[in-house]
Amino acid sequence: MTSKWWQQSVFYQIYPRSFQDSNHDGIGDLNGITARLPYLKELGIDAIWLSPVFASPNVDNGYDVSDYCAIMPEFGTMEDMEELITAANNMGIKIIMDLVVNHTSSEHPWFKKALAGDPHYKDYYIFRSDKKGLPNDLNSFFGGSAWEYVPERKEYYFHLFAKEQPDLNWENPAVRKEVWQIMNFWLQKGVGGFRLDVIELIGKIPDQKIIGDGPLLHPYLQEMYREVLAEKDVVTIGETGSVTPLTAPLYTDPNRKELSMVFQFQHMALDEVPQTSKWNLKKLDVSELKTVLSRWQTQLPATAWNSLFWSNHDQPRILSRWGNPDCYPVESSKMLAILLHMMKGTPFIYQGEELGMTNQEVSDIKQLDDIESINYYTKERANNTKTAKIWQAINTKGRDNARTPMQWSAAQHAGFTTANVTPWYPINPNYTTINAAACLQDKNSIFYTYQKLIRLRKEQPLIVWGDYHLLNTAETIFAYTRSYQGETWLICANFSASEQTLSLPYTAKQTIITNYPSTYCKLEQLTLRPYETFVVKLH
Template sequence: MSDMDTLIIEAKKRNIRIIMDLVVNHTSSEHPWFQSALQDPNSKFHDFYVWRKSIDGDVPNELQSNFGGSAWTFVPKLGEYYLHLHAKEQPDLNWENPMMRQEIYRMMNYWIKKGVGGFRLDVIDLIGKDPDQLITKNGPTLHALLKEMNQHTFGKDDLVTVGETWGATPEIAQLYSDENRNELSMVFQFEHINLDKQAGKRKWDLKKLDPQELHQVFSKWQTELAGKGWNSLFWNNHDLPRIISRWGDDHEYRILSGKMLAIYLYFLQGTPYIYQGEEIGMINYPIQSIDEVDDIESRRMYDERIQSGYKEKDIIASINAKGRDNARHPMQWDASKEAGFTTGIPWLPTGDSGEINVAAALDDPNSLFYTYKRLIQLRKELPIITEGTFKPIPTGKAAVLAYMREYKGEKLIVVVNFSNKSEQFFVDYNQQLKKILIHNYKKEVNHVLLPYEAYAVLLH
C-alpha cells in the first residue's frame, strides 16, 4: 500500500492521475465474503452472492459462462448453486442486496480518498442482471444502480469513469455517458472489435476484416454520440490481440501499419487509450502448443473444440490470432535478457524483444513512439479534434478510408490505406492546403497511396 500511496502522490506532482481497474460484478472465490457465504448460509455474506436451488435435480437454468460451460456451480454442503458469468472462481455479486452495495461504495470511497483519478469499471453492464430471465447484459436495474453508485461515490469529485460494456449500442452508450444523467464519463464499446469473426459465430471463427465495414462502425459511433455522449477510442487492451498483428502487418510494414492505425484513430472525437506496448509496436506472441497457454478462455475453447472434432492446428491458429495471452506478455523495455522487465522469471515469456523495445523506439526518431507523441500533442493543440463535427468521405476503394472534421471554418481531412498494396486515391480539397499535420511516409501527399500510407491535413 505504501507503494500505491507513493505512486499516486508522485504522479500528481507530474499532473498525472491514476485510474484504477474496479471489478464489482464479481469477487474471487477466495474472497473472505465468499468464504463466509460458503461456510454459513445464515451469514450476511451469503446474500452478497447469487444463489439458486436446483430444478429437477439439475442446474437452475441454461445460462452459460462467458468462458464456456454452465454459469452455475453446485455447493453440496449448501444444496445450492452459485452464479458465475465468468470462471467458477469468480462468483457474481448480488447487486439486489443494498447492504452489499453499501460495502462496495465504502470500498470505492476509500480509494477516492487516497487520491485516485477515477475508475475503469470491469464488465459493468452485467451488474443489473436478472439470471432468472436469462438477462445478463443491460439488465433492467443497470442504470438505476449506476446513478446510485455515482451519487454515493465518484459523482462528488472531479473523476473520470469508463465502463467496460460489451453489449453497448450507441443508444445505450448515450444513457451511460450523457453528462446530465449522472452515470459514467464514457464507456468502452466493442462493436468494431468483433468485425473479423464470422457472422453469428464466436470470436474464434475468423474472417478477413472488411476495412469499409470497420469505417462504417466508427462513423456510426462518431455521428450518433455527437453532442449526446462521449466516445472511447482504442485498438488494444488486455483481452484483445495486438492490433498490428490483427489488422496491420507485423512483418515488413510493422511500423508503417502501426502508424496508420494510430493516425486513423487519433483524429476521431473521444478519449484515446493506449495499451502498454502499443506505442512501441508490440505484436502477437505465437505459440505451438496449448501447453504454452495461460489464458483460461483460450484453454477452455481448446478443450471444447478438441472434443467437437476440430483439428488441433486450426485451434492453435485461432488462439494465435485472437488469444488474450498475446497482450499479456511483459512490456519490452530493452534488448537484454527478459527484455529488461525482470531479473526473475515472468508469468509469460518475454521472448526475443529484438528491435521491438522502448530503448530502440526512443533511439529512432522515426519510430512509432514518436508518432504517438505527435498525435497526443496535436490533440492538445487543435480544438477541431475534440470539438469538430465528423463526416465520412466516400473513397470508392475497399481499403481506403477517409473522413473530415470541421470546426469554426477549418477542415481537417484524414486519409489511410488499410492494406499492403498501393492504391489510387486523392481528395479534391476545393480549398487551400494549410498544413500537413502528420504523414507516415517521407513523400508528397498525392494520388498514389503506398501500402499502409496515412496522413492528416488541415485546410483553410
C-alpha cells in the same frame, strides 16, 4: 456539454504483471511502474488505466479479487501503491483503478462465509436450490454452465465468468454499500477514477435469463453517482460490451448522472463470424470497419462520450491483427495510430502498442496462461476439433498475445526483469529489435508518432470537438474530415499493403502528420504507398 479534462486526455493502459519487474521475481510490480513514469511522461499521456492490483488468487489474472482494499503481494504493498499515486499525480498523471465488482474471487471472505452458510453473506451472491437440477441453461463467458453446484449446500451459485468468480447480488443493498465504500477508500487515496469492469452486467436477473442491460442497471449507476461520485472531478469508464451509439447516452448523458464514458466493442467483432464467438475467424472487411467507427463518430448524441482503442489486455495486438507486422510494421502501426487518434473520443493506448509490439505464436497448451484460451482449447479438443484450427484461433485472438512482458530494451529479458530471472510469461523473441530503447533513439519511430498525436490533441480543439465526415472512397482507403470553427482537416489512410490511386478535390494548406516523409499540396492525383497515411489542413 461543458468540457471535462478526460475529454481532452489520452489514457494508457498498464497490465501490471507484464509492465516492469523491480524486485527480481520475474513479475511486474508497482515499483516497476513508478520507475517507468518518466517514460510515460515523455510519451505525454494524462492518465493510467491500471489493470487490477488488488489481492487475488489470479485465476483470471487479478479480475478475481479477494480483497479490494489490499494490494496483491506479488505487486507490492499499500505503501508502494500510495507512492505510485503520489509520484504519478506529481507528474500530472492520474491513476485510474480497475474496479471488478460484477463478481469477486471465490476466495473473497464474503464468499467463504456465504459457502459456510452465513445468511448475511449468502445474500451477497446468487444461490439457487437444486430441487429441479440446474436452475436454467445460462452459460458462462469462459465456457460451461453459469451455475456451479455446491454439494455441501445442495445449491448452485451463479458465475458469468470462471467458477472461481462468483457474481455479486447487486439487488442486495448491502452489496452496493460495500462497493461504494471500496470506491471511497480508493478516492481518498488520490486516484483519478475507475474503469468499471463488465459494468453492464450488474443489473442481471438470472432467473429471467437477463444478463446485460438489466432493468436495474441504470438505477444502480445513478445510486453510485449519488453515493460516491457527485461533486468529485473523477472519471468513470464503463466497460460496456453491448453498448450502441443509441444506448451510450443512457450511461453518459450528464443529466442522468451516471458515468463519464463508455468503452464500446463493435469494431472488435469485425473479424469474427457474426453472432458466433470470438474464435470463429473472419477476415476484416475495411468497409465494415469504416461503417462501424463512423457510426460512433456521427450517430453519438452530444450527450454521450466514447473511448477510442485498438487494443487492450483482452484483445490481440493490433499490429498483428489489422496491420502488417512482416512487411510494413512501422508504416501500418502509424497508420492505425493516426486513423484512431484523429477521431473524436478519449484514446486509450495499450502498453507496447506505441512500440509496435506483436502477437506471440504458441503451439502447446503449456504455453497458455489465459483461462479463456485454456478452456477453449480443452473444449475444442473434447469435440475433436483439429488442433491446427484451434491454434490458429488462439494465435489470432487469444488474450495471452497482449500479455507478454513489455519490451524495454535489447538486454536479456527485454529489460523487463533481471538477467538471471525467469519472466512469469515468456518474452516475445522479437524484443531484440522491437523495444522502447530502440524506439526512443529513432526519431522516426512509432513512439514519436504516438507522442505527436497526443500533443496534437492537447493543442488542437478540432481533434477533441470537430465534426466528423466520412469520405466516399475505394474500400481500402479510409478518409474522413474533421471540422471545427471554420477549420477543416483531412485524414486519409491507405488501409492496405498495395499502392492505391486516389483523387480528392482539395488542396492542402498544411501537412500536420504523416507516416512517410512527405508533404502534401494538390490532392487531385494521389498515389498512396502501402499504408501511407496523412493528415492535412484544408482550410
